[in-house]
Amino acid sequence: MKKQLLLGSALLAAISAFPQSGRTGVKPSGISDMGARLASKYEIINNPVERAPIGSNSSQPIGPVMEAGKAGSSAAANWVALSGSMNIYGMLVSNSKPLNYNADLNTVTFVHRKSNTYVMNPMPSAVGAVNGGIVALVGAGIETPTWDSTLVWNNATNWARYPQGGIYNPPGNTTIGNAYVVAMGPLTQANTSLGWVGSYFASKQLGSANYDNVASATPNAQQFISNTAPYATGAKIDFPRCDFAFTNDGAIRGMGIIANNVNGTGTAYGWRGASIAKGTFNSGVFSWTADTIIPPVVFSNVFFGGSTLASGQPHMCWNNSGTVGYVWFIGARSGATNANSGYQPIVFKTTNSGASWTPLPGINFNSGAFDTDVLNHISSTRSNTNITIPYFNSSEGVDGIVDANDKLHIVSCLLPTATDHPDSLAYNFIYTNADGEQYNYPHAPGIRPYIYDFTETNNGWNVTVIDSMSSEAPGERSGDNGYGSNPWDPAGGSSGTDKLSSDARMQLSRSTDGKYIIYTWAESDTNFTSSSFKWNSIPNIKARAVEITTGANGSILNLSPTEINVTNPSSGAIALVASRAQMHYTSPRCAASTASTSTSFTVTLPMTVSNNQNVPMTQLLPNTHWYSSANMVFQKYGVGIAENALNSVKGSEIYPNPATGSAKLAIGLKDNSKVEINVMNLVGDVVKSTSTQAEAGENTIDIDLSGLSRGIYLVNVKIGNANVSKKLIVE
Numbered sequence: 092m093k094k095q096l097l098l099g100s101a102l103l104a105a106i107s108a109f110p111q112s113g114r115t116g117v118k119p120s121g122i123s124d125m126g127a128r129l130a131s132k133y134e135i136i137n138n139p140v141e142r143a144p145i146g147s148n149s150s151q152p153i154g155p156v157m158e159a160g161k162a163g164s165s166a167a168a169n170w171v172a173l174s175g176s177m178n179i180y181g182m183l184v185s186n187s188k189p190l191n192y193n194a195d196l197n198t199v200t201f202v203h204r205k206s207n208t209y210v211m212n213p214m215p216s217a218v219g220a221v222n223g224g225i226v227a228l229v230g231a232g233i234e235t236p237t238w239d240s241t242l243v244w245n246n247a248t249n250w251a252r253y254p255q256g257g258i259y260n261p262p263g264n265t266t267i268g269n270a271y272v273v274a275m276g277p278l279t280q281a282n283t284s285l286g287w288v289g290s291y292f293a294s295k296q297l298g299s300a301n302y303d304n305v306a307s308a309t310p311n312a313q314q315f316i317s318n319t320a321p322y323a324t325g326a327k328i329d330f331p332r333c334d335f336a337f338t339n340d341g342a343i344r345g346m347g348i349i350a351n352n353v354n355g356t357g358t359a360y361g362w363r364g365a366s367i368a369k370g371t372f373n374s375g376v377f378s379w380t381a382d383t384i385i386p387p388v389v390f391s392n393v394f395f396g397g398s399t400l401a402s403g404q405p406h407m408c409w410n411n412s413g414t415v416g417y418v419w420f421i422g423a424r425s426g427a428t429n430a431n432s433g434y435q436p437i438v439f440k441t442t443n444s445g446a447s448w449t450p451l452p453g454i455n456f457n458s459g460a461f462d463t464d465v466l467n468h469i470s471s472t473r474s475n476t477n478i479t480i481p482y483f484n485s486s487e488g489v490d491g492i493v494d495a496n497d498k499l500h501i502v503s504c505l506l507p508t509a510t511d512h513p514d515s516l517a518y519n520f521i522y523t524n525a526d527g528e529q530y531n532y533p534h535a536p537g538i539r540p541y542i543y544d545f546t547e548t549n550n551g552w553n554v555t556v557i558d559s560m561s562s563e564a565p566g567e568r569s570g571d572n573g574y575g576s577n578p579w580d581p582a583g584g585s586s587g588t589d590k591l592s593s594d595a596r597m598q599l600s601r602s603t604d605g606k607y608i609i610y611t612w613a614e615s616d617t618n619f620t621s622s623s624f625k626w627n628s629i630p631n632i633k634a635r636a637v638e639i640t641t642g643a644n645g646s647i648l649n650l651s652p653t654e655i656n657v658t659n660p661s662s663g664a665i666a667l668v669a670s671r672a673q674m675h676y677t678s679p680r681c682a683a684s685t686a687s688t689s690t691s692f693t694v695t696l697p698m699t700v701s702n703n704q705n706v707p708m709t710q711l712l713p714n715t716h717w718y719s720s721a722n723m724v725f726q727k728y729g730v731g732i733a734e735n736a737l738n739s740v741k742g743s744e745i746y747p748n749p750a751t752g753s754a755k756l757a758i759g760l761k762d763n764s765k766v767e768i769n770v771m772n773l774v775g776d777v778v779k780s781t782s783t784q785a786e787a788g789e790n791t792i793d794i795d796l797s798g799l800s801r802g803i804y805l806v807n808v809k810i811g812n813a814n815v816s817k818k819l820i821v822e
Contacts, residue, residue: 126517191257223250268298286354338413365405495605564594618818649728
């Protein structure tokens with residue numbers, strides 16, 4: 092079988108002959124193997140062997156609150172320290188769902204591996220078993236929860252990893268003592284030759300009498316399900332660590348994969364599809380069954396990385412009632428042609444609670460409907476500049492959610508596919524920036540990492556541009572672009588020198604009624620990254636939101652012009668979280684406030700950040716889990732001017748940089764607008780100021796720098812109420 096051999100020495104030698112790439116006019120400087128990059132990422136995630144954790148149970152415990160938060164104008168985020176884990180590895184999978192909010196009980200749960208100070212009863216003798224205890228934090232309330240903890244998994248033989256979970260609440264119940272916390276994930280054992288041996292499904296009744304350090308002794312409350320035949324669930328399931336969901340019909344679901352050999356590598360791994368684990372409550376415990384879906388991909392029986400099969404993990408989401416659900420894969424669909432032939436969503440839908448699944452038509456990028464918002468912002472293929480093939484970028488995270496109209500939203504950044512050859516669809520372009528670094532994106536006006544929401548309609552798909560990012564994930568493996576800017580220490584992978592991903596980790600949440608969708612991602616302000624590099628080395632969490640209304644073709648997304656930096660000190664963050672917002676999760680459900688008005692809406696969104704304060708951050712040392720329930724106020728969509736202005740100032744570019752005597756601002760406008768430019772020194776004094784009435788389209792505005800001494804300045808670009816500051820070096 093061919094395995095992406097097309098990108099050999101002959102093709103690489105031809106890079107210098109790349110034409111100006113059709114859609115964008117930007118010439119790539121090379122090609123990257125995204126399949127290999129994802130393979131290295133999942134080598135860490137899928138490795139059952141962990142070195143002994145550093146630290147001991149005699150260490151000082153993590154307190155309940157390390158520093159108080161501050162209220163901001165658009166978000167009040169009280170970041171508090173919840174607990175910790177023995178190492179960071181339980182937080183690596185961005186589409187795990189360890190954090191969940193249950194509106195019926197007004198309760199937040201966070202499921203995680205135990206901290207280095209948590210004493211289980213009984214305490215296992217093996218370090219790996221100690222490290223495999225699973226704790227659920229239970230918070231009464233959402234804004235300032237009162238937290239308790241309870242142990243849900245403790246097994247001396249089968250060691251839990253990668254937990255996710257939430258609350259099972261019997262239909263109609265409003266009493267926490269009648270509800271159960273549920274956790275699931277993969278298992279390993281002391282015999283490392285066995286690798287991953289199966290999965291755990293744990294449950295425990297809640298209520299004050301059960302908040303203790305003893306896992307439930309109820310028969311089948313701690314279930315080990317082997318990944319070898321015969322399968323206790325009725326079907327094979329591996330790694331049930333993705334997209335935990337609870338619905339109002341009383342069902343609990345988690346997403347896993349199907350692999351021939353989860354301990355194999357390359358083609359021996361044998362990734363074949365997805366497995367949906369469904370838990371049904373019966374007499375105090377859960378009975379688990381599994382349903383499987385095999386996607387129609389170009390090749391089958393191939394490992395994630397280095398193949399045209401699939402990219403990343405499978406995904407799943409459900410509506411509130413549990414009747415409508417979706418499972419999707421990012422993969423190369425069999426039979427797809429031209430712009431549709433790349434790594435794109437392959438979606439299955441159920442309208443009968445999972446009794447049957449129907450494949451949906453793919454996003455038709457060949458139709459021309461996506462030219463303006465999508466295809467014109469990515470490069471055409473090297474082999475045929477008449478074809479542009481979008482690649483859904485799993486390396487920055489992909490997420491999805493179901494709205495009030497039971498329509499699916501898939502959110503991702505896109506990359507250009509470098510070649511249309513079916514053996515090499517995992518290859519993407521790289522671009523050399525003015526800073527000398529090589530990136531997956533040119534980071535220039537119109538060709539940035541845009542965040543897209545692809546929304547199912549009654550007869551196809553629509554797209555909405557949610558925002559753009561100024562940074563991208565640095566490399567994880569020595570020799571990767573950006574590896575030196577990655578804020579994690581080199582202690583992972585088979586080489587012992589791999590770093591962890593510091594990617595955007597796209598996360599979605601919705602109000603209980605599905606009327607509002609909140610988008611969050613991790614992004615760095617490259618005004619302040621080392622050497623102004625575009626690597627995500629000092630991440631903060633950004634948030635945007637839409638209000639959903641109903642149109643003739645399905646859902647209409649009314650994008651709020653408000654962008655919130657949830658981990659910026661001005662919005663209530665603290666020094667231990669600001670610019671250190673690693674491994675964040677948001678609850679798939681949030682609370683919509685009655686404070687919403689005709690001009691704004693308010694949501695309360697539970698989220699966590701997991702990090703430690705070492706520089707660089709360490710993989711093996713204990714880490715802290717921080718919690719916030721940000722009260723986010725979003726301006727409602729009205730006229731499009733405010734949204735257009737925000738996108739324009741964010742996408743503007745100052746050049747040259749560094750500059751002497753003068754610089755220019757390149758800015759694209761959708762409306763005739765007054766553009767105000769203020770040059771400020773680092774203490775905030777305005778030292779140069781200009782304004783001009785610019786016209787719709789591309790504009791170039793001169794910035795006078797005469798008389799300024801050498802140094803670093805901030806240039807504030809403002810249109811109406813939308814503004815952004817960019818760093819400028821004057822020489």
